[in-house]
Amino acid sequence: MPPPAAIVDPEIDAVEAELLRLDPSGDRVARVLRETLDQLLDGRRRGRWSYTDLHKTEKTYMGTLVEINLHREFDFADGDDTDYQIAGVQVDCKFSQKIGGWEFGPELVGHLGLVVWANDLQSIWRAGLVRASTGILRESTNRDAKRKLTQTGLAQVRWLWDSHPGLEPNQILQMDPIQRERIYSAGPSGQARLDQLCRELQRVILRRTTVETIGWGLVDPLKRMRANKGARDNLRPEGLLVLGHQDNDPLVAAALGLPRPTKGQFIVCRVVPAEVGTGAEISGTWWRPAELEDPVVSAPVVPRRISTVYPRVP
Template sequence: MSHAPLDSSHQDYLTLSAIEAAILAAGGGLNAFTEMVTGLFRQAFDEVIDAPRTNRFTLAEIEKTEKTYIGTKVEILLRNFLGMPKGAVLDLSVNGTEVDIKMTTKRDWMIPRESIGRPAILMKADERTALCDVGLIVCRPEYLRTSNNQDKKGQIAAAQYVHIWWILRRQRYPKNFWEVLPLAERKAIMDAGTGKWRLAALFERIQGQPISRSQVQAIGQQHDYMKRLRKNGGARDILGPKQIAILWGSKDRDLIERFGLGPVTSEEFVSYHATTADDVALLRARDHID
């Protein structure tokens, strides 16, 4: 992660520094903002893919019309997290300044006419690499090249990226492990049986890699999917005797750090196969394995 504000001599320094300060203050500081935004991208993608109901697993499998909703979903989640209202014209009002929110999963941000000359929050996420960017810019006409689309939206030219105030740059966010999982592995997990058996297959086959809560829900396909993870009827009954522990970023941070499994956010789970006597004893004492 790199936090790269513009030089104080830049013509938009005062405007963008004030917006960034307000956003980070509302978000609880840079670290809290980073954790929120990275989780927000995963949540937005997972909710639009909607694996529990649609049996789809990656962005490539969704319809074109649904892809356009990802930007709206990100906008809603960001506004809700920051506790800031919608503007009269643009997506967000930051201390009275109207700011647009532009999200892309491709290379370019599309800037509508009503945003020209106004500040914007630029957000980008790449599902293949699980890297995201968040920046601020004033959408000056000279930064844009006209696209060939029907509504004549402009695109920020790559040469003008020097005018972006980066808050996050190439920051890791929780990956969609389905993107890189061979189809045979996916089939083996989904064909393992009921919810707890699918989750057991998932965490046995994919160890040491954080898996988001929404993806756990997709595989568990149960209303109370967390129950399918626990002992007494869940995946831990199956994995415990094999010395495989399912650790939660919210409650097992010390163990995750000890085993070198991080970073794992509070909205992610990760599995770990204990092979040494010390690790087995520790995980047994914490009731993670049998």
């Protein structure tokens, strides 16, 4: 069966062009969705990391937050009967955890919908435009007289940013359940959980939200990843370097062949002494990422002030 014919709609064309002008790659929309999910989970204060942990009312509020946060991000003009006015066109924002789950009230019939969907477990999202015409809305309604798209209506959605790589991952949700259990059973304190997080997830960027959620209950979870009785000091005898975004840390990460942390991020790596000119030079000695069979050696102390000497990248 041939694909459905493209819908000719100059207003959809205009809104699509404006959205792609404002966000050519889709990165801004993806960031808003990631931040909105994190905002609702509220990991730092509540310790929650899964959408299933939310109350029913919170899940309902997700759509409102997406609408508000997109409004703030793009500074759209207010609509009359709709949420936004984009390129002079009335557009209403609809979010759902399911493709096709968007509901349109009677006042929105005939208007454009910016329909948005996200799946935190798979780190995927989609956004598109559709005109909520009577002919593509189901006859059945809910108690608020809202209607969903028919299959024909779903086929008429003009999807945007199809090539976007996806949401920044929810590291705790997507973690191996055995690793997650070890982290949460490491001890009653947030510090014990953070130390175990560093042992479990090495050589990958640890997101700020991940650290704050694992360390919930602490006044400053990010501080507890650093020195002064934090993870950096606690794990040095185990050979683990805990690197952040400050001082020499990003240079050390790059010299070790690791991603560079940016503000609020960390990366952990077990290191062992290396031959001169191999890996990173830290305080006059050379270090490389450890292999599984390498013996455990206490990790070096990375100088806290920016240095033009250490580390050196061959």
